[in-house]
Every structure is written in C-alpha cells, then in structure tokens.
Amino acid sequence: MAEISNIRSVKGMHDLLPASSRVFSRIEAEMRRVFSQYGFSEIRTPVVEETRLFSRGIGEETDIVAKEMYTFLDRDGTSLSLRPENTASAVRAYIEHGMAVSDPVARWYYAGPMFRHERAQKGRYRQFHQIGAEIFGISDAAADAELMHMLMDFAAAVGVSGGRLGINSLGCAACRPAYREALKSFAVGVRERLCEDCGRRIETNPLRVLDCKKEPCRAATENAPASADHLCADCAAHFARLRSALDAFGDTYEVDRRMVRGLDYYNRTTFELSAAAPAEEGGDGAGLGAQNAIAGGGRYDGLVEILGGRPTPAVGFAVGLERLAMLSPWAADPLPPAVRVFVMAVGEGTLEPAAALASGLRRRGVSVEFDGSDKGFKAKFKRADKSGAVVAAIVGEDEARRGVCAVKSMTAAMLPGGEKQAEVPVADAAAYIETVLRHEA
Template sequence: MNFRVPRGTVDLMPGEVEKWQYIEEKAREWCRRYHFSEVRTPLFEQTELFRRGVGETTDIVEKEMYTFEDRGGRSLTLRPEGTAGVVRSFVEKKVYGDPQPTKWYYIGPMYRYERPQAGRQRQFHQFGVEVFGTEDPLTDAEVIDLGFQFYRSLGLDGVQVELNSVGCHRCRPLFREKLVAYLTPRREELCKDCQSRMERNPMRILDCKNETCQAITAEAPRMVDHLCDDCESHFAAVKKGLDELQVPFVLNTRLVRGLDYYTQTAFEYIVEGVSGSLGGGGRYNGLVQDVGGPDMPGIGFGIGLERVLLALELQEVELPLSIEVDCFLATIGEEAQQRSLSLLQALRQAGCSVERDALGRKMKGQLKAADRMNARLVAILGDEELQNNQVVVKELATGVQETIQLDKLVEYVRDKRMHG
C-alpha cells in the first residue's frame, strides 16, 4: 500500500523548513520588542469552547471543525483558531487576577476542513497575539503596528491595513435593525448562507464573498455611521494612533471578520499582489466573560504563515537564509577518520556547523559532497598532515587553500564563520 500525505496537509522538507524557521524567529523577535510572552495551548479543546467562543453562526463552527469523541465520550475539536484556547487558559489559570495588561503570543498549527488552495491548507499555521485587561485604543494601534512591522521586516512591499469598527452591545442592536430592514425586501436574492444569517447574525452578510450579495449590500447602512459615542471616540483614537505610528490604513466599512466575538476595532492586513488578507484581528471585549471569566477586554490578531510565505513567493522576496555548512572535514585513512571525531566535536562546541564523510568515499567524492552541501570550507586531514600536526583548509568559493596547525583549526573556522 502506498501512503500519501492527507489532503490539505503538506510535508515541510529541508530547504523549505528554513524559511519557516526564519519567519517564526522574526515573529518571536518582534513580540520580544513589544514585550509579549509566548503561551502554548493544546492542539485540541472541548468542542463547546469553540461553539461559545468562536460563535455558532460562523463558517468555522458550522462547516470547518475537526470534531471527534474520545474514549470517554467527550466531544473534542482540533483547534481551528488560536484565540479561544488562549482565552480559556487565561481564565482557567486566573491570570485575570494578576496586574494587567497581559500580553501573550503563540505560534502553531490550526485545523479547518476547507478546500485546499494556494496559501490555504487544512492544517495551517498561525502566529497570533492577544492583549487582555485594557480598553486603551492606543493598544489597538500598537497591536496593529506589531503585525505591520512583522510583515515589513520580512521584506514585503505594499502592506496596508483595512480598518473598521463593528460597534458594541450598545450600538449594534440598532444597526442590526436597520440592516435587516434594508435587506428584507431582497432576502430571496441572497445566497443560502446569507439567508440563514438574516436571523442569526445579519452583519456577516456584509462579509459575504458572493458577488450578488456584495451588490445587494453595496448601499447598505454602515456600522461606522451608527456607532455610540464611546465606540466613535475609541475608533477615532485608534485611527489617530495609527497615523502617529505611520501605519497606512484604509476604511473598509464591509469588514466584520469571520468570528462572532469581535467588538469595536476590526482589521485585516492586505499586501500588494496577493488576493485576500494575510491576517487580521480586532477587539473582543466580551469573550473572556463568555468563556467563564470576569468582564475583561481583549484585543489580538492571527496571521496565517502559509499566506505569508505565498506573499513572499509572489513578490519574489529572497529570505537571507543560511543553510550552508561551515566546514566539511575530509579524511584520508583510518587514523584520520578516527581523529576527525574529536575535531568535529570541538568545532560543534564552538558553534560551527560541520559535517564529515560517512560513506567511505575517496577524496574526489568527499569534495563533491562538500560542494553539494554548500560547505564554506573543506578541511583535509590525512596521515601526512597528522604526522606534522597540520591540516589543509580549502575555501570552496575561491579555491584558495592553506596549511595551518591542527590546534588552530577551530579558531580558523570560527573566524571564517563570523567574518567571512
């Protein structure tokens, strides 16, 4: 039987994994600069957490979750997004009792049963941040700026933020009434999903990608025109903060995001030359309470790393990856092979990436192997060199070689590694 990788998943092979490591380290570095700490939550949670946290009317809960029963009959779901699990951890560990705000980030795989396509898989990876315990609108601006700086640091051009306010529990009911009144006469023209949303969550209709639905809602009432005084002043402060940070943004009054927990600020990152968003987020001031905690505000974002890699590929951005070997140790004779082990160990302890021949190849084959793995240097050790306590070191890029004392090899390779 021939086994194949499951549909919607991929094997990340050497040569590709290094790109992932690079962008993940960029994410961690920017989180460090903004004083975020990493949190790691389980890959699966109680199904009810996502039903309550993400929302019963979302496509994620209705169509895309991987849900199963364990041997104890408990319903569990592979996490389809990161925020609900992080909020659950925040509440369960009673972190809300600590001095606030709490600033966490996460990087890891998520799971949704959707149609695989470029940049979207059924197992995908997300980098996300969450801030709990503050309603400060300038925190919204800082969070948006963090994601913006992350994209920029990878070399992506044309990064822009689409911004909207989706109001709160005070101003949204009135807007909902006006929206339903506007849509009701044309209800039968809406797609089936949007017809269902009319009763449960009509704001989601504004986010529908169906062209007919988009045309119907083109002149629909706008949430930004119906904000209460608190939401209006909060939104104005967020925009002013983004101006201060010089983060480019445009108002997108149709933007409501695909999750039910958002309040006030909602945003997405779009990048030149890439269809759809690369990530997004917003405020969720009621979510902590919905999950069983106190009434405490929160804001965050989630960025799909597959989408980031797709954008880098489409913009032909070359990441500065270093996957070469600092030194390949080529040996002639059994005594040299034996001695090479302690030399390799010393070089590795000094922080150098080194390799040796493990197939018993002749010198020509060893040099070819060194060239295939992009070795910077080849150190050649044979019986004659051992007798003289020397080693021949050759720089593959230039062909220049020299003979040095064997006890100077570690220092020599380390110096080449650091200074070229």
C-alpha cells in the same frame, strides 16, 4: 513497500522542506524581535482543547465550529478538538492561571499550527500556521491602534508592505442588535437583487450580506446601513478614539463599512490587513490568489467573561503565516550553506583523529559536516563542494599515520600562507581552521 509508498501527507497538510521552513523560521525570528519591542511575551498553548472551549468561544453557528473542526472523543468520552485558532485557548489560559488578579494587563503572542477541515486551495490549508498577538485588560482604543501598528511594523519587517489596512466597528451588545435588525430589514427590501447565498444569509448572518463579492449584491447593498453609523455613544467614541490613535501612530487605513468578521466574539473594533490585488485584477501582482487576507483581528471584550473569567476587555489579531511567507521576498532567497567546514576521514585508522577534529571545531562554534563513509576522496570532495563549506579538512591514512591533517580552501581565496592547501598537526587543526575562517570571512 508497494503499499507504503502510497502513503502521502494528509490532504491540505504539507511538509515544509528546508527551503520553505527557513522562510518560516526567519519570519518567526522577526516576530519575536518586533513583538518583544512592544512588550509582548510568547505563550504556547496545547494544540488540543476541549471542544466546548471553541463552540462556546468562537460561536456554535460559525462555519469554523459547525463544520470545520477536527473533533474526536477522548478515552473517557470527553469531546476534544484540534484548535482552529488560538484566541480561545489564550483566553482559557488567561483565566486558568488567574491573570486577572496577578497581572491583568497581559500582552501575549503565539505562533503555531491550527487546523480546519476545509477544502484546500491556494493560501488555505487544513493545517496552517498563525502568528497572533493579544492584549488583555485594556479597553482604550489606543491599544487597538498600537496592535495594528505592531502588525504593520511586523509585515514590513518581513518585506511585506503595500497591504491595505481596513478597519470597522461592529458595536457592542447594546447597539449591535438594533443595527442588525436595521440591516436585516434593508436586506429583505432588496432581496430580489441578492444572490442565493445572500438570501440565506439574511436569516443566518445578515452582516455577511455586506461582504459578498458578487457585483449585483454589492450594488444592491450600496446604500445599506453601516454599523459605524449605528453605534451607541460609547462605541462611537471608541471608534473615534481608534482613528485618532491610528493617526497618532502614523498608520494609513481605510474605514471599510462592509468589513465583517466571522467569529462571534468580536465587538467594536475589527480590522483586516489584505494583500495588494494580483496583477490580473489591476494590482501590483502580489500572488495570494483568492485568499487575500493576510491578517485579521478585532476586539473581543466579552470573551473572557463568556469563558468563565471576570469581565476583561481584550484585542487581538492573527496572521496567516503561509500567506505572509508567500508574499515575503525571502521566499525567493537561496538556502545558505549549512556548514563552513567539511571534515572527511578516508581509510583505515582515520576515523578517530577526524572525529576529534570535528568535535573540536564544533566546540569552538564552527559548523561542520563530517563524512566518515567508505567512499573515496573524489566522492567526498564532491560532497564537500555541495555542502558549501569554505574549508575542507582531510584525514587520509597517510595523514593519520603522521598525526597531521590537510586543510584545503574550497573557495578561490587562498590560505593565510598563500597556498591553497596546507598540512597542520591534527592537534592544532581546529585552532588553525578557525583563523582561516576569519580571514576568508
């Protein structure tokens, strides 16, 4: 006991007690409602995949793969990993089930836990939850725009609005290398003005220099070449098409020349939905802390092929469920009552009629908390009150002997007959209570 009481949840992995789990559930219900309106269907992929799926798909050099995966050996020596994100798995499933042949245009969404071994902080956890959507088989930027529109629609549906949608284009395999070199030589030119981290980034990932938060770095890269200005003709046309499609959907967005996304597989379109800045930074006070990205996404036209499928264009996004929940006004809503009726059995010979009544009510679709414990009336009424039940059904020894049951209104509202408590035969009680509930509702 002494030792076991020290067991806590693993760092960065948290329990969701009813008050928070309800917010998650409501958000997921909105996800299903909104996404299905856009023709998306839910997929569920395993939490564990072969490690090489992620190292090949997300990129060997990314922080996620290089140092944040929960990796272990299976009994046969295969390296497995807890998924750090869901896109690679979705692509694997798309290929594995031959979607390219049977149903090349797939619109999928998912929700579930992801795992990254990072230092936890506000809005960033080792087990966290993402909601995401992917469209396979369409290269036209109208798909990108529709996806963003769905994201904005979804955020609004859970009460989160006022976010900022930033978009950018990273180019493709044809134009990105040249841009990367141009940016790199620019960065080398201003190296003395950059921070230590950025000095390193010039070699490891020059695009990252652009989104450094430090003011000196931002000033130094003020006139850095932007990827949007170095696109090949096809990518430029795609980006222009994206903007007109966003206009067509009526979304407001900002072209963010500094926006870079961390996963290797992105090409062309990238986008990010970020929360309004917190009050101390002059925003309207949305409390997300330093992790203000609610959702991120982009196009990954090369990924299906990289993972062994036939070339298939694709776009997707992922939303941080914890972050969305923090911003949702639902987080402040009180937990609604769990049941409408409280059935209590008090004393000898009362269990059977009371249990039959509870079952009868539940069969009629009425939620019931049943108390057959050895406590007295007072204690059970206290429980009944706390449960939030509107009606209490009491089977005491006296009632059981006479084949009846007492029905009491727990609210100010009276029973149909005008009294607060009535006695009805147990056999009729379920039907009677059902009508009472209809009146009290």
